[in-house]
Amino acid sequence: MSHAVQDRPVAFAKPRGPLAHARLPRWAPAAVAAGSVAAGTGIGLAAGWHSKVQWGMLSALLFVLATYVVTTKVEGARQAKDRIATSLVWVCFVLAVVPLLSLAWVTVSKGLEVLDGYFLTHSMNGVLEVEAGGGVYHALLGTIEQVAIATLIAAPIGLLTAVYLVEYGTGKLAKAVTFFVDVMTGIPSIVAGLFVLSTWTLMLGFGPSGFAGAMALAILMMPVVVRSTEEMLKLVPNELREASLALGVPKWRTILKVVLPTAIGGITTGVMLAIARITGETAPILLLVFGTKLINPNPFEGAQSSLPLYVYEQYAVGTDAAVARAWAAALVLIAFVMILNLVARGIARWKAPKTGR
Amino acid sequence: MAKRIDVSGLSAYYGAHKAIDDISMTVEPRSVTAFIGPSGCGKSTFLRTLNRMHEVTPGGRVEGKVMLDDENLYGSGVDPVAVRRTVGMVFQRPNPFPTMSIFDNVAAGLRLNGTYKKSELADIVERSLKGANLWNEVKDRLNKPGSGLSGGQQQRLCIARAIAVEPDVLLMDEPCSALDPISTLAIEDLIGELKERFTIVIVTHNMQQAARVSDRTAFFNLAAVGQPGKLIELDDTERIFSNPSVQATEDYISGRFG
Ligand SMILES: Nc1ncnc2c1ncn2[C@@H]1O[C@H](COP(=O)(O)OP(=O)(O)OP(=O)(O)O)[C@@H](O)[C@H]1O
Ligand SMILES: [Mg+2]
Numbered sequence: 050m051s052h053a054v055q056d057r058p059v060a061f062a063k064p065r066g067p068l069a070h071a072r073l074p075r076w077a078p079a080a081v082a083a084g085s086v087a088a089g090t091g092i093g094l095a096a097g098w099h100s101k102v103q104w105g106m107l108s109a110l111l112f113v114l115a116t117y118v119v120t121t122k123v124e125g126a127r128q129a130k131d132r133i134a135t136s137l138v139w140v141c142f143v144l145a146v147v148p149l150l151s152l153a154w155v156t157v158s159k160g161l162e163v164l165d166g167y168f169l170t171h172s173m174n175g176v177l178e179v180e181a182g183g184g185v186y187h188a189l190l191g192t193i194e195q196v197a198i199a200t201l202i203a204a205p206i207g208l209l210t211a212v213y214l215v216e217y218g219t220g221k222l223a224k225a226v227t228f229f230v231d232v233m234t235g236i237p238s239i240v241a242g243l244f245v246l247s248t249w250t251l252m253l254g255f256g257p258s259g260f261a262g263a264m265a266l267a268i269l270m271m272p273v274v275v276r277s278t279e280e281m282l283k284l285v286p287n288e289l290r291e292a293s294l295a296l297g298v299p300k301w302r303t304i305l306k307v308v309l310p311t312a313i314g315g316i317t318t319g320v321m322l323a324i325a326r327i328t329g330e331t332a333p334i335l336l337l338v339f340g341t342k343l344i345n346p347n348p349f350e351g352a353q354s355s356l357p358l359y360v361y362e363q364y365a366v367g368t369d370a371a372v373a374r375a376w377a378a379a380l381v382l383i384a385f386v387m388i389l390n391l392v393a394r395g396i397a398r399w400k401a402p403k404t405g406r
Numbered sequence: 407m408a409k410r411i412d413v414s415g416l417s418a419y420y421g422a423h424k425a426i427d428d429i430s431m432t433v434e435p436r437s438v439t440a441f442i443g444p445s446g447c448g449k450s451t452f453l454r455t456l457n458r459m460h461e462v463t464p465g466g467r468v469e470g471k472v473m474l475d476d477e478n479l480y481g482s483g484v485d486p487v488a489v490r491r492t493v494g495m496v497f498q499r500p501n502p503f504p505t506m507s508i509f510d511n512v513a514a515g516l517r518l519n520g521t522y523k524k525s526e527l528a529d530i531v532e533r534s535l536k537g538a539n540l541w542n543e544v545k546d547r548l549n550k551p552g553s554g555l556s557g558g559q560q561q562r563l564c565i566a567r568a569i570a571v572e573p574d575v576l577l578m579d580e581p582c583s584a585l586d587p588i589s590t591l592a593i594e595d596l597i598g599e600l601k602e603r604f605t606i607v608i609v610t611h612n613m614q615q616a617a618r619v620s621d622r623t624a625f626f627n628l629a630a631v632g633q634p635g636k637l638i639e640l641d642d643t644e645r646i647f648s649n650p651s652v653q654a655t656e657d658y659i660s661g662r663f664g
Contacts, residue, residue, distance in 0.1 A: 293518065297489075
């Protein structure tokens with residue numbers, strides 16, 4: 050019994066043995082944080098600073114300093130270092146999360162103004178851009194089609210490339226492929242767009258179409274798929290490959306039936322992240338798909354629209370109604386990516402190797 | 407059908423490094439042959455040359471002949487995949503397929519090779535699991551993942567998986583080294599039963615185990631670290647453990663080594 054009591058951190062307790070030392074109570078960091086925020090806000094108000102960012106910075110600084118001082122007093126220098134590292138991690142975490150949450154908040158609150166069933170099911174056909182009305186249907190359709198085509202091109206090629214690199218590639222060719230994949234990862238999207246523009250549109254003479262944009266998106270997507278799939282395949286233990294080979298299973302079947310199923314969760318997540326990346330691309334779409342106010346369900350002929358392009362166009366118009374449409378479309382875009390992500394997580398969880406203990 | 411293995415002049419390399427040198431031996435059918443020897447002397451390497459798994463390792467290369475009855479495993483035109491169907495293998499660490507259920511693990515060899523009749527599959531799985539002394543423990547949860555079993559059960563699952571494809575020879579690389587004494591005993595009993603049907607080769611670091619399960623024992627040694635391993639002697643297990651003909655063997659077995 051006495052053990053249980055002794056183990057619980059007691060506020061400002063005196064050390065009881067050579068191994069025990071005084072410890073701050075559990076609520077201490079929260080209290081210090083609250084105090085720092087209060088002090089930061091108070092000082093900010095008193096000094097008349099307008100920027101809330103300055104208040105936040107001051108609070109964060111106070112939090113780290115106060116943690117250090119309090120811990121040194123109570124727990125000693127070594128614990129103080131430990132606490133200061135912990136508090137820095139917390140500050141960084143908050144710094145990362147605050148913009149994210151505020152972005153989500155702003156998009157949702159502004160986007161919901163015009164987002165409704167009508168907005169989702171109508172195009173801008175016959176709508177004056179400076180006035181209210183119209184919708185995002187044509188852009189949503191365009192985005193779905195372009196992303197789907199890009200995925201159909203890039204995912205199989207990327208997957209097979211990764212399988213080649215991990216399972217077969219040993220020599221110079223594999224090194225060269227790895228190098229080019231690395232280079233491709235860094236290609237700016239506008240360059241991919243220009244590449245397709247110069248070959249497909251200018252040299253071969255095709256007009257703007259969703260397919261042209263999808264090709265540029267596929268170029269951007271492929272290296273991401275290769276890289277993530279490669280990492281996932283490398284995680285598959287060699288023992289599983291050997292177990293399968295030792296059963297007299299040919300290598301290609303081993304890859305198909307043992308290696309890929311074991312890694313499928315991670316591969317799916319990687320492909321979904323790649324999709325999320327290209328869904329927001331504007332530059333190649335602007336060059337190759339051109340944009341339109343009308344519904345064009347055929348991705349192989351004629352201009353289409355897409356969500357990021359729509360956001361850009363509406364924002365450029367600049368009237369209140371157009372900007373509201375831009376926010377709503379941005380919300381649709383984020384929701385689209387989010388739904389894809391959730392689906393990917395679902396698949397990953399469903400397909401992941403089960404431990405079943 | 408258990409088959410005789412006849413190895414002559416076999417050397418194996420990892421890239422430029424020669425791991426085993428000029429090994430010749432005969433492994434009798436329907437018997438258990440144990441490989442013993444210090445760490446790094448090439449027991450695993452040699453074992454893996456017997457079903458052409460050695461060449462799966464990057465840089466792995468083999469010289470010499472391995473006759474299975476009267477067919478050279480390294481003859482021209484021999485398909486390593488076919489060799490591995492004839493010569494099965496159980497690894498040191500249990501390695502069931504994590505995406506598959508217990509049933510699917512045992513059926514994996516047949517399914518992945520496409521060499522089975524649907525109606526027979528359940529029978530084969532049951533027979534193999536019974537053969538591996540695992541049936542009673544798993545018959546109620548055949549659809550649960552194989553990785554949910556204990557280490558000893560997983561190893562017996564791997565043995566069931568290996569015998570489900572009806573090989574002629576079964577190679578085991580330290581199959582009990584990760585197991586507790588009870589599971590070890592279960593697997594040793596199993597080996598005693600399996601030798602009625604298969605030719606069995608087992609690598610072990612456990613002298614008692616070699617003495618308990620094997621009919622013949624081969625002692626491998628290496629002159630120095632970095633030198634290739636060699637076969638020192640192969641004889642009836644009783645002789646090896648009572649009256650070996652080479653001094654090094656006696657030293658190793660009695661613990662007066664190195
Ligand atoms: N994948 C590999 N690449 C390069 N060298 C290897 C590889 N595997 C083994 N070797 C080398 O081959 C030699 C024999 O190794 P092997 O694994 O066959 O020994 P072993 O007798 O099975 O040892 P242990 O009893 O520890 O399992 C060692 O010198 C080892 O360093
Ligand atoms: Mg070994």
